[in-house]
Amino acid sequence: MLELSQASLHRALGDPVLGSIGFLNEVMSRYPAAISFAPGAPHLANLTGFDPSPYIDTYVAHLMDSRGISQTRARQMLVEYGPSRGLINGLVAQALKSDYSIDVPAEAVVITVGAQEAMLLTLRALFGSAGDLLAVASPCFGGIAGAARLLDIGMVPVNDTGQGLDFRQLEMTCRAARARGQRIRAVYVAPDFSNPAGTLLSHDGRLQLLDIAEREDFLLLEDATYGFTAVPGGELPALKTLDRHGRVIYLGTFAKICLPGARVGFAVADQVVRDPAGRRHILADDLALIKTVTTVNTSPLCQAVIGGMLLQHNGSLAALGAARAGIYRRNLALLLDALDRQLGGTGDLREAVTWNRPSGGFFVRLRLPAEANEELLEVSAADYGVLWTPMSLFYLDGSGHDEIRLSCSYLDPGEIAEGVSRLAAFINRLPV
């Protein structure tokens, strides 16, 4: 049999950034009885036994109404290939306007196979030359880092201070890149409870970041995945809402507010692009064009399910999010309470174990008095029946060695309590 050398394949395939999800799934499959704080997957509440039919019916009725077509034609549209830009763009554009004052035409929205594809299309469109660099938070969501690696896009990490990106370092990074004949083309940022750090960027921080983007001439890729988990009344405006200069490309997903298996997300790219002949179009046209040679179109059936869910919540993304957010706020509060009870207090070990207190999102970042590597994860899984994610998987430079990420999204209250007891038993055995 022909044998291919790994070295002859794309170099991203040997990169730990791409391997991290597979690694965690593999560990979880070997310890099925362990309680896992590893996956950032949405909770299955209300999804077990999920029946898509009523949502599809709602969307079909909407198609008939809004397009003046027969039921047969509307149903046909769901089983054919569809437009690469998507079917439910208008619904999403309306929701963005009424919920978040993001005022863009339906054509500026591209419906994608999850936010992951939105990232891939956006990166492919924006990064045209080898000197263009992507700045990412350190630690950073593996999905964006993996996509950038796959596309051979150079990345520069910028410290996440716990309050957001280190703005001084970001500015210095921009200047240093220019001095080398390169440029920071875009900055990826998840301002609402980032994955993995749980960081929330303040209102003032958002304005500052937009100012820096304007001054240093880069685009912002705003990942809005966890914004829906904010405490009601405490939501901050999206960067895209505050953006006065067209600097922000907004990336969203229905994975956490509807269902992950539908694989529906979107990109909002209303930036004007001028072609060599001086004609103008919008960036979303380019994303849709790239999509014609990647996934062709997002499954119309899946879009119908999501469209129906949106319509059944008065066409509001915020209402959809609110319907799911309670579970995550409850779980996060339970996780933080359990950590306080089991690991709070004084003493050498107690003081060496610290964690942040995000007010939303799925993740808590916890520091250990030991190297949180794969071997330690094995000990935790085999001897204590509890899993977590080594934070080093989220650092481009392999740092973050003494940190772990705890995700509370997938678990039930009893599992969170038991899981933290096990985690405390494990940590209590660590040498200080």
Ligand SMILES: Cc1ncc(COP(=O)(O)O)c(C=O)c1O
């Ligand atoms: C920050 C962030 N962005 C995007 C995604 C991916 O979203 P999707 O499932 O829609 O591809 C995730 C999923 O975990 C995430 O944590």
